[in-house]
Amino acid sequence: MKKNYHNSVGVGKYTGLVLISPFIAGFFIFILYPFVCSFVTGMTNYDNIHQPEFVGFENYINMFSDSDFINAVGVTLKYTLLFVPLKIIVSLFTALLLSLEIKGIGIFRTVFYIPSVLGANLAVVIMWQYLFTRNGLVNQFLEIIGISPVSWYGNPDCSIFIIILLRLWEFGSAMVIFLTALRDIPKEYYDAAKVDGCGKVKSFFLITLPLLKNVIFMNIVLQTISALQEFNAPYMITHGEPLNNTYTVGMLIYDEMFKYYNAGYANAVSWVLFMLTAIVVFIMFRITGRLKEEMQ
Amino acid sequence: MKKFFVYLVLTVIALIMLYPLLWLVGASFKSNREIYSSIWFMPEKFDFEVYAKAWKTNTGYTMGHYFLNTFAVIVPKTVFAVVSSVLTAYGFARFDFPLKKFFFSMLMGGMFMPSIVTIMPMYIMWGKLGFLDSYVPLTLPSLFACEGMFVFMLIQFFRRLPKELDEAARIDGCGTFRTLFYVLIPCIKPAVISVAVFNFLWTMNDFLNPLIFINSTEKYTLSLALRTSVDSTGQGYEECKVIAMSVIGLIPSIAVFAAAQKKFISGITVGGIS
Numbered sequence: 001m002k003k004n005y006h007n008s009v010g011v012g013k014y015t016g017l018v019l020i021s022p023f024i025a026g027f028f029i030f031i032l033y034p035f036v037c038s039f040v041t042g043m044t045n046y047d048n049i050h051q052p053e054f055v056g057f058e059n060y061i062n063m064f065s066d067s068d069f070i071n072a073v074g075v076t077l078k079y080t081l082l083f084v085p086l087k088i089i090v091s092l093f094t095a096l097l098l099s100l101e102i103k104g105i106g107i108f109r110t111v112f113y114i115p116s117v118l119g120a121n122l123a124v125v126i127m128w129q130y131l132f133t134r135n136g137l138v139n140q141f142l143e144i145i146g147i148s149p150v151s152w153y154g155n156p157d158c159s160i161f162i163i164i165l166l167r168l169w170e171f172g173s174a175m176v177i178f179l180t181a182l183r184d185i186p187k188e189y190y191d192a193a194k195v196d197g198c199g200k201v202k203s204f205f206l207i208t209l210p211l212l213k214n215v216i217f218m219n220i221v222l223q224t225i226s227a228l229q230e231f232n233a234p235y236m237i238t239h240g241e242p243l244n245n246t247y248t249v250g251m252l253i254y255d256e257m258f259k260y261y262n263a264g265y266a267n268a269v270s271w272v273l274f275m276l277t278a279i280v281v282f283i284m285f286r287i288t289g290r291l292k293e294e295m296q
Numbered sequence: 297m298k299k300f301f302v303y304l305v306l307t308v309i310a311l312i313m314l315y316p317l318l319w320l321v322g323a324s325f326k327s328n329r330e331i332y333s334s335i336w337f338m339p340e341k342f343d344f345e346v347y348a349k350a351w352k353t354n355t356g357y358t359m360g361h362y363f364l365n366t367f368a369v370i371v372p373k374t375v376f377a378v379v380s381s382v383l384t385a386y387g388f389a390r391f392d393f394p395l396k397k398f399f400f401s402m403l404m405g406g407m408f409m410p411s412i413v414t415i416m417p418m419y420i421m422w423g424k425l426g427f428l429d430s431y432v433p434l435t436l437p438s439l440f441a442c443e444g445m446f447v448f449m450l451i452q453f454f455r456r457l458p459k460e461l462d463e464a465a466r467i468d469g470c471g472t473f474r475t476l477f478y479v480l481i482p483c484i485k486p487a488v489i490s491v492a493v494f495n496f497l498w499t500m501n502d503f504l505n506p507l508i509f510i511n512s513t514e515k516y517t518l519s520l521a522l523r524t525s526v527d528s529t530g531q532g533y534e535e536c537k538v539i540a541m542s543v544i545g546l547i548p549s550i551a552v553f554a555a556a557q558k559k560f561i562s563g564i565t566v567g568g569i570s
Contacts, residue, residue: 005392015472016391020399023384023447026440031406034414034421041417048420097306102299110557111310114317117553120501122519123542126526127320130539135332137319144335169313221408229410232503236523250412257416258508267416274413281408 035274042268047261059268069269071244072252073276075160079248080227080280083164087223088216091171095178096208109179116172125236128166132237153238156245163233163246174219181215182208221281228277249273317546324350324540331535350540355513355524359544362521366548369434369506369517370499376438377446377495378488384441385450386476390462407444411504419508433509434502438495446491453487454480493556500549518545 005013042059044052063069098109118124131137132152139149152158185208193203209216231250234240240247249269257266315337322337324346330339351359387393388400422433441447457480465475481488506517516524522545525538 005394007392011391011472013393016387016393016396019387019391019472020384020441022380022439023387023403023441024399026380026437026442027402027406030418030437030440030442031409031414034417035409037417037420038413041420048423094309097302097309100302102302108306108310111313114550114553115313117497118317118501118546118549119497120503121546121549122501122503122522123320123545125503126522126538126542127316129526130323130331130535131316131319133332137316137335140332140335169316225408225410229412231412236503236526253412253416254508257419263416263420270413270416274410277408277410277413 038267038271038274041264042271044264046264046267048257048263049261052264055264059265060272062265063269063272068244068247068252069249072247072249075245075247076228076230076249079160079164079230079246080224082160083167083227084220084223086164087168087171087174088219090168091174091219092178092212092216094171095175095182096204098175098179099182112175113172116170119170120232122232122236125166125233128162128233129237132162154242156243159238159242159246162237163230166233166237167227167230174223177215177219178212181212185211217284221284224280224284225277228273228280249276320539320546321543324536324543326536328535346534346536346540347544349534350537350544353521353525353541354528355516355521357513357516357521359518359521359541362516362518363548365515366500366517369431370496372431373435373438373499374492374495376435377441377443378492380439380441381443381446381450381491382476382481382488385447385454386480388447389451389454390459390480403444403447406442407448415504415508422509428509429511429515430509431515434499434505443495446494450484450487450491453484457483489556493552496552497549 007013007015041052043054043056045055045058046052094112098105098112115124132139134149134151134153136152138152142149150158152162189207189211190203193207198206229250230248231254234246234248234251235254238246240251250273253266253270253273256262256269319335319337322339323331325339325342353359353362384403388396388403418433419428422428427433461479461483462475465479470478500518502517503519503523506520507523510516510520513524522538522541525541
């Protein structure tokens with residue numbers, strides 16, 4: 001069957017293909033190749049210097065008896081489960097506030113976005129490190145409002161919150177996505193709800209939330225992917241301590257590769273991290289039944 | 297009354313957003329004792345000598361050197377990213393071609409690929425090609441529209457333009473590229489600027505890639521230089537010096553954001569980029 005391509009007059013069916021050819025090449029070199037390569041390298045013993053030695057699935061099997069790996073997966077999942085819902089709630093809440101048409105709201109929009117602009121900048125990470133030291137700004141503030149200071153770095157239950165709070169502070173990116181979506185909701189919907197006697201809270205649950213379903217989902221997926229990869233903050237701020245309680249899978253991969261020279265194992269773990277991400281994202285797509293829609 | 301409450305909440309959040317940064321600037325002028333004894337950001341006295349010291353760093357090179365290194369990555373990377381993303385987005389948004397759906401799902405799939413998964417094999421690959429400890433691994437991938445987010449955002453913008461625009465340009469004798477450069481790009485300028493600004497900020501913030509691909513101190517980018525300074529500063533040392541370095545390190549990002557703010561915000565609000 002011959003397919004018709006809808007293009008302007010005089011445009012061949014390969015013109016578009018030529019335009020996207022850098023992307024196609026890039027996909028194979030920088031995404032597909034490393035993806036396949038990490039799986040294959042993951043089946044070898046390789047120290048990045050000597051010839052790799054094929055060991056089959058040994059690395060993958062060893063992972064399950066490696067307490068560091070199991071711990072890292074646990075930490076990463078715990079971090080993701082705590083962080084993603086908080087971030088969605090905070091960014092949605094602020095987006096709702098910022099969508100109000102009141103004077104000076106533009107300034108607040110800019111200010112709220114600043115931490116996200118600086119994002120993962122190392123200077124911000126260093127700043128964060130100072131804020132949470134024993135006599136740091138946060139503890140000093142807690143003392144003033146009458147809460148006893150917390151040993152943020154020493155307490156195994158607290159250290160993960162240093163990182164969660166840093167990433168929450170940078171809620172701007174998720175907020176902007178919500179803000180755009182909120183702006184697209186026609187005002188008439190709310191007016192109609194008001195006529196029908198709906199209060200603010202009720203119309204939020206009956207109108208806003210259902211219409212935001214897609215963007216909420218998109219934000220959850222994006223945040224989950226970045227949370228599962230977390231590396232910079234635990235590497236710089238907590239060094240995975242105390243008791244490896246902030247030692248994420250990202251850090252484990254880095255250490256295996258550059259500290260212990262186990263390139264084979266590092267690649268195997270990074271492949272497993274990919275599978276973990278893929279499974280989590282896939283489950284989300286399934287739960288919401290939106291796979292087809294997103295892929296167009 | 298209700299309005300007052302909204303402003304109160306907004307102000308409290310704004311304080312949480314800004315105070316740490318304000319504190320950071322203030323702390324760069326403080327002694328260690330002062331840093332850990334007061335939450336007020338204003339230092340007792342301003343002594344700009346600390347910035348002269350911070351500029352020198354303790355790594356053997358000045359901050360100026362690291363700035364130049366960082367820009368040596370950012371400039372080519374930004375040019376590459378803008379050109380390749382615009383072309384790819386143009387192709388997807390305006391043309392029909394074989395396997396289009398397949399390639400589009402490749403684009404979506406690539407966006408979900410965690411960089412920590414691909415970075416280890418890339419390290420091995422660049423090592424074999426002899427490009428480790430150079431800026432090639434940091435810049436070259438941008439030539440291939442690797443940042444799916446950018447392409448995706450530009451596609452949204454292209455789709456908002458009426459197709460008649462292209463048709464009119466073609467009737468006037470413009471070819472594929474001239475239509476893009478003279479007709480379409482001027483219409484999506486905010487999006488193109490957003491891509492450039494995002495690329496600038498992300499590269500400025502990037503830590504993992506330089507950490508892995510760059511070894512020699514001479515070639516360090518700003519983020520690596522900052523890390524080295526923190527690591528080599530022992531406890532009880534002059535904290536203000538590291539803090540001053542951090543402040544200097546934040547200036548380019550803040551300056552670019554301030555300059556491009558208006559166009560940039562309109563770019564992200566339409567494209568919904570993170």
